[in-house]
Amino acid sequence: MALDAQTGTTIHGNGRVPGLAYGVARWVHRAELIAPENGAxxxxxxxxxxRKDDDDNAPAASETSTSxxxxxxxxxxxxxxxxxxxxxxxxxxxxxxxxxxxxxxxxxxxxxxxxxxxxxxxxxxxxxxxxxxxxxxxxxxxxxxxxxxxxxxxxxxxxxxxxxxxxxxxxxxxxxxRGLPEPGIPDFDEPGILLADDLAPADTAGLDSSKVLGIVCEFGGPTSHTVIIARDLGIPCVVGASGLSAVEDGAHVLVNGETGTIEVEPDAQAASAAAASDRQLRDAASAWTGPAALADGHPVDLLANVKDGDGAQEAAGGPAGGIGLFRTEMAFLSRPDEPTVEEQAELYARVLGAFPEAKVVTRTLDAGSDKPLAFAGMPDEENPALGVRGIRIDLLDRGVLDRQLDAIAEAGRRVGRAQSSPWVMAPMIATVAEARDFADRCRQRGLTPGIMVEVPSVAVSVDRFLPHVDFMSIGTNDLTQYVMAADRMSTDLAALNDPWQPAVLRLIHRVAEGAAAAASAAPNGSRRVPIGVCGEAAADPHLAMVLLGLGVSSLSVAPAALPFVGAALAGVTLEKCRELAALALDCDEPGQARSAVIEAADA
Missing domain, CATH: 1.10.274.10 (PtsI, HPr-binding domain)
Known part of the structure; x- marks a missing residue:
């Protein structure tokens, strides 16, 4: 039932990118998907x-799709x-x-x-x-x-x-x-809040954050495209805001991207002051330049997620200590054929060369599901999220991964000694045999092998995987959806896909504890497998504190989130992070965990 969005009305949704934003509401333009009544x-x-052409007897087409x-x-x-x-x-x-x-x-x-x-x-x-x-x-x-x-x-x-x-x-x-302008984002005469039933990537990517102060969608899941891109841009965002359609274009709204509330026509002076104060805090955080460390001097491996050489060069100009997730899909997705080893090596060398003295972690091809490969003969599947994706492309053609590893090794040789053994990790590993096989193929080429922890089987049996790899990186988006058996793109299941879910945090703790135990058992602690997080959870400053307290050794986030995470971590000690982690683990609900940690951290 649509609510009457009058002055003082508060709409509740799922806050996904923290921050306060106040301004005039502008709705996204949509093309009218109705066919003309006539026309052959x-x-x-x-x-x-x-338009009638020369043939007056042309057949007609109705508005319905069955015309x-x-x-x-x-x-x-x-x-x-x-x-x-x-x-x-x-x-x-x-x-x-x-x-x-x-x-x-x-x-x-x-x-x-x-x-x-x-x-x-x-x-x-x-x-x-x-x-x-x-x-x-x-x-x-x-x-x-x-x-x-x-x-x-x-x-x-x-x-x-x-x-x-x-x-x-x-x-x-x-x-x-129809010869009409592209549908999508309206023109903003003044900075304001973007409203939509849901946003497509073409709407969200490239938004001007000086004009779009906040984003609110009536639908959309917690790790939907909108949330991921909004986080990259640092724009406060709320999704799953039921009743948003009652808000008229031109109304003034106050958006809280942390609590998920949207106040319609609030007191203008108070809302402006609150948003300005929040902006000052965020501006102060954006001035943070690193290096990353906790208040007690404990160093933090704070890295960037990138997708190509340009992104890597941009990250190198900021506070990133390296690259924790280099997505290689862009070299594949827009092509009808597989790029050659030489073409891939040239792309990878640009990324590795941006951080010649620092860690760069390259993720092998994570295609499948909603990112099909035109050249791999990938099948149509009833449930592609549980189908052939990531490392499972090996089932179709092992050569795709082998050629990619050849290209990464060649890129390492081109950029010099510091990157002669690049770190490489495989997505969607589920069995020890897969981990062992991937690691062997990497070591044959002089590469440092690692795996993504996305499938619960790895987390619950981490001790069986650790002997075969040199590092692990937790992908919290997929791990959460598989642990909670809830599609991460589902608006209705947004609460289940909250990265603050205690069950997910306990699994992350289990992985970190397993790595620590294995290191202790090794002679002189000689082999410690570092555990990183490269999912969206690491970009939440309070959750980043919890992750460090759970024993995670590195965090990799979108470059836009780096200063916010780095500035927040600079205000807490490692002991404080461990206290916050214990609080979160002791909760039964994600909202309870989030509230307990925020209250304790800000006390």
């Missing part, structure tokens, strides 16, 4: 909803409409690719995946089927989109989350067919 395949033209002409269109009509669709989809795909190239962090990866959606062959084939039935190109495009949306919804999991992306791509293609 050859009748569609840019800038018109339905069909009384008679079959000619092959020429179908081909002209097909060419219009291909041209429009190609334009949209190229724009998304261009934005991916200009973006950084997770936003670039997500935009590249959406560019692949725009040129998907299955979608194009479904459009042509509609054209052959006599549908207009707009109706056929919308109909094909909804067919895929229904299929994604049935599959569930991460594919269901992609429905927003699919409809966003469709809206952009429809706008291109």
């Amino acid at each position: 395949p050859e009748d569609d033209a840019p800038g018109t909803a339905a 069909e002409s009384p008679s079959s269109p000619s092959a020429e009509q179908v081909e002209r409409s097909r060419e219009r669709f291909v041209e429009a989809a190609g334009t949209v795909s190229q724009r998304l690719d261009d934005r991916a190239a200009a973006a950084s962090g997770a936003g670039a990866e997500i935009l590249a995946a959406n560019a692949i959606l725009a040129r998907d062959r299955g979608w194009a084939k479904a459009v042509v089927k509609g054209l052959k039935k006599g549908q207009s190109v707009e109706a056929a495009t919308i109909d094909a989109t909804e067919q895929f949306a229904a299929m994604f919804a049935k599959i569930g999991g991460r594919q269901a989350e992609r429905i927003t992306d699919l409809r966003d791509v469709c809206g952009r293609v429809i706008a291109e067919l």
Whole structure:
């Protein structure tokens, strides 16, 4: 039931990126995904909803996705409409690719995946089927989109989350067919708050944080694309805000990205003062330049997550102590064929060269699920989040990983002695045999092997994995969804996917304790396997304190989050972090854990 968003109304959602923001609310523009009432395949033209051509007897297309002409269109009509669709989809795909190239962090990866959606062959084939039935190109495009949306919804999991992306791509293609401007972010005459039912990556990536002070979505999960990109940009964000549609464009709202509250038309003076105070605190934190250390002098390995050479160079100019997660997917996702070893080596060398004297951790290809590879023959799966992804691409073609490892080794040789043995980790490892096999392949090439801790089997049997690898990195996003058996993209299950879930924190503690115990058992403590965290949890300053208290040795976050985490850690001791970790472990609910830690840390 929609609530009446009058003065003083407070809407509750899931706070995901901390911070206060106050300003005028502006709603995202969406393309109207309704086909014209009339128009045969050859009748569609840019800038018109339905234009009659020379053939007065052209078949009609209704508003519904099942519109069909009384008679079959000619092959020429179908081909002209097909060419219009291909041209429009190609334009949209190229724009998304261009934005991916200009973006950084997770936003670039997500935009590249959406560019692949725009040129998907299955979608194009479904459009042509509609054209052959006599549908207009707009109706056929919308109909094909909804067919895929229904299929994604049935599959569930991460594919269901992609429905927003699919409809966003469709809206952009429809706008291109109609000769209209791209849908998406409105113009901001003054800084304000962006409201949306949900945001697609093309909306969020590249936002101007000087104009967009906060983001609120009615839907969206805790680790959705919106949250990941907002965290990269340092913009306070709330998702799952039920009843948001009652807020009118132009209303003034106060957003609390930590508590998840949205106050509609609050007292202007008090709201402005609160937001200004919060901004001062965040500005002070952004001035932190490192190196990372706790108040007692205990050093902290605070690293950056990057996706390419440009991102690595940018991170090298800031307070990052190295790179804890180099996502290599960008070298693969936007291509119809596998990049050569030489092409990969050139990309990897740029990243390794940005930190010639520091640690750089390269994650091997984490494709699959919502990031399919065009050249790997990846199957359509009912539940791709539990299917062939990450290291499991080996099941299709072991050569893909071997060639990538060859390229990483070559990149290490090119940048010199300090990086002659680059750190490399594999995603989605689930068995000891997989860990052993990956480590052997790395060591054959002079690489330092590690694994991601995302699958619970690794966490519960960590002692069996430790002898085979030289480091581990915990991916909290996937670990949380698998531990809680809750799709991380689901709005309805957002509470289960909270990284403050005590069950998840206890597993992280188990991994860190296992590494410490193994080191103690080794002669003179000679072999200690460092345990890092590279998931979104590390970017929460209070949760970062808890992670260090649990025994984690390194934290890797988006470059935008580095100063906030570093400044917060500088105010606590290691003993304090351990006290906060004990508080969190003693709780039964994530909200209870978060509140207890914040209260104790700020006391």
